[in-house]
Amino acid sequence: MGELKSDLVITGGRVVTPDGVRAANVVVDDGRITAITDTAPAAESTVDAKGAYVLPGLIDTHVHFRTPGLLHKEDWAHGSRAAVAGGVTTVMDMPNTIPPTLDPETVVAKAELVRGNSLVDFRFHIGADPERPEVLAGLDPEIAVSAKVFMAGHHTAPTVVRDPAALEKIFATAAGSDLQLVLHAEDDSLFELLDQWQGPPVSYAEYEQRRPRSGGIAAVARVLELVRRYGTKAHILHLSSREEADLVCAAKAAGLPVTFEVTGHHLSFTDADTCRGGARTRLSPSIRAQADQDRLWAAVREGEVGSIGSDHAPHTVEEKTRSVADSPPGLPGVQELGTAVWTGMRRRFDEPEDVSAARLAEVLSAKPAELFRLTGKGRIEPGADADFALFDPAETWMLSAHHVYAKCGWSAYEGWTMSGRVRQTIRGGRVVWDAATGTFGEPDGRWLTGRF
Template sequence: MPGTGGGVVDRLTPTPELVVSGRRLVTPQGVRPGHVCVTGGRVTAVTDTDPGPAAARLDAGEHYVLPGLIDSHVHFRTPGLTHKEDWEHGSRAAVRGGVTTVMDMPNTVPPTLTPETASAKAALVDGHSLVDYRFHLGLDPDRPELLADLDARVATSVKIFMAGHHTAPTVVRDPDQLEKAFAAAAQGGVQLVLHAEDDGLFALLDSWWGEPGSYLEYEARRPRTGGIVAVAKVLELVRRHGTRAHILHLSSAEEADLVCAARAAGLPVTFEVTGHHLSFTDKDTRRLGARTRLSPSIRAAGDQDRLWRALREGQVATLGSDHAPHTVEEKTRGVAQSPPGLPGVQELAVAVWTGMRRRWPEEHPDVAAVRLVRHLSARPAELFRLPGKGRLEAGADADLVFLAPDVPWMLSAGDVESKCGWSAYEGWTFTGRIERTLRAGRTVWDASTGSYGAHDGRLLGAAPAAPTPSAGTAGTEAPTP
């Protein structure tokens, strides 16, 4: 087609509003030089040949130009918990990290459990977000049948907490309620996203161990067995009902093996890995204490190695930050009272990029760029039916990110945009920096000036449902430059 791929540009095409030129465009076909034409907030063409006159131009040079990144696991704390975070701060952190779309979790006050609470939440966010957004609805354990008739305009995904913690609004402890939720979700074509740890197992350990006296004792009370038992339960429910299930913040080698085996057997189950489980191990807890008190816990180096291997082999579906800010005062209340969670949407992409470059120095950086886009853009867009997102090609939203791949820089407290004002990554030296972020063809973060754009991010609808792919091989392909 003229103007979209080869060497011919259609001169009858209207003058684009913006042309972004670069030598490293990360497209669905791989990394290539070219020019991205933008009009009306959408990509109209990706061309080899300069399209000629344009109202505005940006030259990305040797920076990678990525499609806008998607963090499908954030807690921006609106409504009811805005002393920890709000959409102005959270979305600034997002765009500074190259994220142009977020999916917010339901554990707010009140929790987002119904179409009415989702609508009220959207009204509060409107006019305050630099990023586009969609919500995961929460499960009301007393009304699991609602999932059978969930309107896709409200949500295409529902969060289930199988274990409780400080901000979990509704925890499903009753096996019958869980079974009904999986059956109703399968009937309604709803994607379940799960905090898959076993609350009964944790309660048993708590009654025996008592309260932890230090952060080094925390994992003994929230061990890997909680995740392994819960994942096994999820897989059995998926097998019985055919429900699409996505395991959040998977943390151990055994859980990864279970989900990969289930996918090979044809079950529609996927998993997320967080930036913090790729970045920290239990040894870091000796140094960072409350800052790395998380749920699920930070695990051992062997678990971290398994999660990195899952990313390299394409077994991971999505990368997420589980951006869950708490104030410094809350995090330093004492081991038993300190809530789990850390901010991470700003650090996610650069932390994963840095890890890939350092763990696999022999790998061509184009391969790392394709992998980053696959699991932090394309796959979440597919999984959660986000229209126009996840790809750099004609017809997509003009969400673009300039990544300087080799720039070293250190994160300081002054760089942190989250309202909580701290980061577990303070003092880290990263390789790679987000230089510019565009949403709908307009700059929302410019590192050269330290400036942000307009808070006019929009609530996203749902793309049409696609047939469930064969799970035996999906997500296992190796990226190529």
Template sequence: MAELTNDISRTAELVVSGSRLVTPQGVRAGHVLIAAGRVLAVADTDTAPPSAKRIDARDAYVLPGLIDSHVHFRTPGLTHKEDWEHGGRAAVAGGVTTVLDMPNTVPPTLTEQALRQKAALVNGRTLVDYGFHLGVDPERPELLASLDPAVARSAKIFMAGHHTAPTVLREPAQLQKAFAAAAEGGVQLVLHAEDDSLFALLDGWWGEPGSYAEYEARRPRSGGIVAVAKVIELVRRHGTKAHILHLSSREEADLVCAAQNAGLPVTFEVTGHHLSFTDEDTHRLGARTRLSPAIRSRADQDRLWEAVWAGQPTAIGSDHAPHTVEEKTRGVRQSPPGLPGVQELAVAVWTGMRRRRPDEHPDRAAERLVRLLGSGPTDLFGLTGKGRIEAGSDADLAFLRPDDTWMLSAADVRSKCGWSAYEGWTMAARVTRTLRAGRVVWDAEDGTFGEPDGRWLTPADKHGGL
């Protein structure tokens, strides 16, 4: 073994050293030996040749490059809000090196051809590696049965509509066909699980929300509870793999956990926004924290944090969905739901962890963060080479400096929209450097970025490629 390690070390081109490497075996001191964009080994000693470049992370946590499996980078058709250049910068400034992009663009990406066309638009323009969730066409849900896994392995269903969700599966027959086809094709479904017909029924009685004080009540938890129950029954019937996005209430969390206990292949995501804000913030901030599903009560937020501590979610996502300031300052009924978040995601969740459990050893928080933003989404979506610091993985690394407190302002925002719901927050950590494929793509010390040569990750090529 020592001889093999020496042979490996002689080929190393870069060594990242630190006292807090977050590996699958736990947090440890050591050296990450890197060549050709891959991790060769995680070693106790630095035996690389003198010619190798060296980076000392000191006491920062060295995380695997983080994965945000829920972003809206708005290409094509909505690039006045966001684009892959700005979205990629926001991502790496937050330690995120891989994203999975949603299909509700203009036009929506509902076919394999549309996804290939999107990949061609993104190629050479972004700092992050990327994949796509296919959109499910309400008129042709049967397409999921023959989806080429080299193009996408997951597909998004909207069960409720809003300003930027034009393709909604409202009819029970459409959902039945989609779940059956996805099971046949081995496709992982990801779902916006709110019941559109229930909201329409309530709007016909109450009318749409007229103020942010009543926004959450007019987009109530019952919409999510009803939809999640429908999803569980469809999974039970067809055996389809289903992942509930941006789960927002304690009842939904309980339902999914009960389904998992019964052996059903249902998982869920929580967002940084639902962990960070409550409906009281929406009363105060208005459109800045207007989401779909709505941000709910403090009791719901507490239940979502309990889920995080218990390891119940498979992933945390940002649901990075920027809109312009002009769009967000329209009237209550015209302002679209959604806010940016890929840049703030890791530090906001870390901040919440440390403030809610200040006595917990920070190593445990770092390991939890890596499960939810690393190995969890990696395993769910088959992202080979991602989410772990180990031999053979992609050399994607993020340096998180704990206890580096700072106040976030609009000047820090890298998203094209130029604003953040977290403005004025004092964060409890900072991402100081990010590497993708062994190259620095973000350095906070001088505010510089690397080359926008992120890759389309496809199962046909384990480490990506068009």
């Protein structure tokens, strides 16, 4: 009889495990990790990771892949290519599509559209509809374990919860259903007051001042009061200011079930970049001052963040070059996320490279997997899904438009010198991205909570 062979062995890399970083080989069978070992058993396939970190596949819990209805901006095929080129193997997609995913039926319909077109595994945030909060009651976790609440409106927001009574009803319903609320927490009414007084912003030099931190601070304070009242789990998205970070950290220290996300772009850019670059970094919430960015990086360093997301929200060049009043907020970012965070950490944190690698795995894999109940994801350990990003920390390169796989074809990071690069991405034990050849694998990603 011939020797039994494993499906895959990843050899020669520095493996980032929950117990630390060490030189080891990772053995894979049937799409799962079976061993982390100093030996290299016989295998049908071998991947050489020499010179690279073997990270758990990155998880981006905040993407807008625009399927269905907004396919001129992005589609799932392009979005998932961008994801795996950046080492991301699992995404969670937002509900603001056409039609929006506001009930189980539209979630299932979206999953049917995505199936066979995804290089990544996926899950969906259902949308919280203020007109139908009862949809969240007893929601099957096979459909969704989280619900997105838009407290502020922008170009693609399908339902904005402006009525305090409706917001309270959503919090009460979600608490009874053990749902995680994810919130765009800004107060539209404050922005409307400013526009009525001075008019909407007409230049990017004044954009941040016309969409100020006060909108976020007021909304976060309201969220924290509702969390205190109902015990609802709340995750505040794309938190942008130092005051908001302090409020959420204080609430968490007081025992409230609240966490927050920071984004790659709030860690990478400041309001000075928006003044210079205009629409490319027009975001909602706005990109803020250097002191705010410093506070967000401190939250990464101190382990205060619950997740780091890309808020991958592509728009066409034509849309982004409209007038200041009409240009939509948002930028592509899923492909750049891991490398941008790594680049920032290596420039800001005086720490050994292994410490940065472990931190990257914690904030971009382990924490989001735990927060959103992504079973089998986020950790390199026996029994976990065989999802990996092989990351070369030594490569330095300049990002340009020809590197971009998002359908929109542009990046806010064009011209940046990046530290580190994803060499290969493996999902379910199979290579889905190989940078050396520029090739992708099979688009057979799974709906993680569905019944497919």
